[in-house]
Amino acid sequence: MHDLVVKIIESGPPLLEAMRRLAKHRLALAGGAIIIILCLTALLAPWLAPHDPNRQQLAYRLLPPGEAFLLGTDNLGRCVLSRLIYGARVSLKVGLVVVSITCAVGVALGALAGYRGGLVDELIMRFVDVLLAFPGIVLALVIAGIMGPSLFSVMFAISLIGWTSYARVVRGAVLAVKEREYVEAARSLGAGDARILWQHILPNIMAPVIVMATLGMAHVILASAALSFLGLGMQPPHAEWGSMLSGGRPFMRTAPHLTIFPGLAIMLTVLAFNFLGDGLRDALDPWLKETG
Amino acid sequence: MVKYLLRRFYALLFILLCVSAITFSLMHLVPGDPARVIAEKKYGEEVTAETVELVREEMGLHRPIYLQYFHWLGGALRGDFGTSFRTGRLVGEELRARLPATVELALAAMLVSLLIAIPAGIISAVKQYSLLDNTAMLAAMLGVSLPNFWLGLLLILVFSVQLEWLPVFGRGELKHLVLPALTLGTGMAAVTTRLTRSSILEVLRQDYVRTARAKGLTEMLVTSRHVLKNSFIPVITVIGLQFGALLEGAVVVEVIFAWPGIGRLLYDSIFARDYPVIQGCVFVIAVMYVLVNLLVDISYAWLDPRIRYEVK
Numbered sequence: 001m002h003d004l005v006v007k008i009i010e011s012g013p014p015l016l017e018a019m020r021r022l023a024k025h026r027l028a029l030a031g032g033a034i035i036i037i038l039c040l041t042a043l044l045a046p047w048l049a050p051h052d053p054n055r056q057q058l059a060y061r062l063l064p065p066g067e068a069f070l071l072g073t074d075n076l077g078r079c080v081l082s083r084l085i086y087g088a089r090v091s092l093k094v095g096l097v098v099v100s101i102t103c104a105v106g107v108a109l110g111a112l113a114g115y116r117g118g119l120v121d122e123l124i125m126r127f128v129d130v131l132l133a134f135p136g137i138v139l140a141l142v143i144a145g146i147m148g149p150s151l152f153s154v155m156f157a158i159s160l161i162g163w164t165s166y167a168r169v170v171r172g173a174v175l176a177v178k179e180r181e182y183v184e185a186a187r188s189l190g191a192g193d194a195r196i197l198w199q200h201i202l203p204n205i206m207a208p209v210i211v212m213a214t215l216g217m218a219h220v221i222l223a224s225a226a227l228s229f230l231g232l233g234m235q236p237p238h239a240e241w242g243s244m245l246s247g248g249r250p251f252m253r254t255a256p257h258l259t260i261f262p263g264l265a266i267m268l269t270v271l272a273f274n275f276l277g278d279g280l281r282d283a284l285d286p287w288l289k290e291t292g
Numbered sequence: 293m294v295k296y297l298l299r300r301f302y303a304l305l306f307i308l309l310c311v312s313a314i315t316f317s318l319m320h321l322v323p324g325d326p327a328r329v330i331a332e333k334k335y336g337e338e339v340t341a342e343t344v345e346l347v348r349e350e351m352g353l354h355r356p357i358y359l360q361y362f363h364w365l366g367g368a369l370r371g372d373f374g375t376s377f378r379t380g381r382l383v384g385e386e387l388r389a390r391l392p393a394t395v396e397l398a399l400a401a402m403l404v405s406l407l408i409a410i411p412a413g414i415i416s417a418v419k420q421y422s423l424l425d426n427t428a429m430l431a432a433m434l435g436v437s438l439p440n441f442w443l444g445l446l447l448i449l450v451f452s453v454q455l456e457w458l459p460v461f462g463r464g465e466l467k468h469l470v471l472p473a474l475t476l477g478t479g480m481a482a483v484t485t486r487l488t489r490s491s492i493l494e495v496l497r498q499d500y501v502r503t504a505r506a507k508g509l510t511e512m513l514v515t516s517r518h519v520l521k522n523s524f525i526p527v528i529t530v531i532g533l534q535f536g537a538l539l540e541g542a543v544v545v546e547v548i549f550a551w552p553g554i555g556r557l558l559y560d561s562i563f564a565r566d567y568p569v570i571q572g573c574v575f576v577i578a579v580m581y582v583l584v585n586l587l588v589d590i591s592y593a594w595l596d597p598r599i600r601y602e603v604k
Binding site for chain 2: 126145278
């Protein structure tokens with residue numbers, strides 16, 4: 001990973017060049033388009049949803065996809081399409097909040113460890129090692145379980161471990177950059193540590209962070225859906241894709257659409273972020289494209 | 293090599309000590325007084341102050357926290373994690389009974405993933421940018437993005453509900469293992485396919501491969517003799533590291549298929565707030581995870597001498 005980060009930094013393509021390469025990456029464009037549609041769907045949910053997502057109409061329970069309800073209804077007669085549309089809000093919100101927190105904490109601590117070195121580095125990185133000794137979802141599951149099922153518990157539990165991968169990568173990148181001539185030059189001109197880090201080092205290590213954050217969105221959406229599926233996330237009657245999938249399980253024989261559509265929504269979203277993340281990685285470092 | 297092993301061993305001890313401290317402190321994350329929570333769990337919601345104090349004495353919760361920790365650690369090292377609130381059985385016994393099921397599932401999933409990933413990765417690399425390569429890479433990307441809990445449900449829907457070929461629940465026969473292993477192995481196969489491909493592509497660009505070709509060796513010989521052998525070091529590492537991911541995935545898969553492993557035990561204990569079992573499960577899973585990572589590191593250093601020299 002360290003070599004990879006160094007390569008991304010050293011290749012250092014101008015932003016325009018990278019954007020040009022990204023524009024040629026068909027899968028990344030497809031991913032970006034899906035993400036834009038998802039964001040618009042989430043933003044315009046009250047206008048796009050054909051029905052109230054929480055309105056129970058028992059007379060229409062477990063209806064298959066049809067004219068009145070495009071994707072059918074669930075066991076309480078709620079419109080599946082409307083719940084999927086509102087569910088997009090939850091998934092994107094969790095992804096954005098968790099990725100922002102983990103990215104900020106990881107970049108700050110990783111940069112501090114790499115720049116300061118010595119005891120600070122040792123302490124931060126050993127703490128990272130310890131947290132990475134737990135399989136992520138297991139610790140998240142336990143913490144969310146102990147705190148009690150809620151969206152906050154899920155976000156807290158995933159964030160608690162999520163920052164470690166950013167810290168590792170950023171530390172490696174800072175170590176590679178901090179000995180460069182331009183950093184030396186800034187230091188000899190009297191720039192302080194904070195200024196060197198903020199103005200000279202961080203802008204030069206953002207490429208791998210952007211790639212990680214994009215792929216991180218996919219990972220967080222998947223993990224939060226898994227925790228909600230297990231009953232630890234957002235609670236009924238609110239619409240959330242993982243819990244919708246879980247709620248449809250008892251009706252798999254009679255109403256398979258309750259299993260198919262929420263899963264499809266999760267997969268499509270995760271796939272879109274993975275496509276975009278992969279495309280960004282290729283665009284920011286053409287060498288990587290060669291080796292996959 | 294001995295120096296490297298010693299270094300890794302000391303690091304392992306430190307990490308295990310911290311892991312045990314975090315596992316122990318999970319109990320103290322519970323909102324409110326742990327003694328009251330345990331008393332309510334054991335004797336019902338309406339507990340008197342005396343009962344709470346009795347539980348505090350019984351569990352040693354009146355002692356300073358560091359003494360509680362060392363007491364717990366001593367027990368954990370002997371496999372004694374206390375008694376389950378739910379079943380009244382010793383947690384150590386429960387764990388011993390469930391561990392084989394989780395290991396069986398993880399090994400079967402690994403086999404599934406290798407059977408898919410290694411041939412797909414090799415073909416993909418050797419035929420780079422061909423239709424086969426593009427299809428395999430797209431399939432791998434789909435595999436990475438596929439939520440395993442959804443895949444599990446889809447497999448149940450097709451093979452158990454519609455076709456009625458395979459059972460949904462149970463353990464003991466091969467037919468019980470097929471769907472859980474497929475569910476768990478697919479995600480890993482996707483990651484391993486991508487890595488096998490990139491690893492082989494990297495080796496294909498090396499000078500010694502060019503030399504082998506220049507000597508007039510057939511492409512088959514170049515691949516089998518020079519490329520594959522050198523490509524598999526990072527692949528082996530990832531396969532080892534994926535074992536940890538399998539432990540993660542096992543929790544979800546064991547819940548879907550009611551597979552009687554540690555993941556299912558952990559899940560049931562979380563909802564029953566059975567803290568000794570939660571602590572036992574987390575500790576055992578983390579220790580397995582750390583030990584597998586250590587074995588991977590050692591095998592990596594053994595396979596690739598450059599690692600050992602770098603460490604020195």
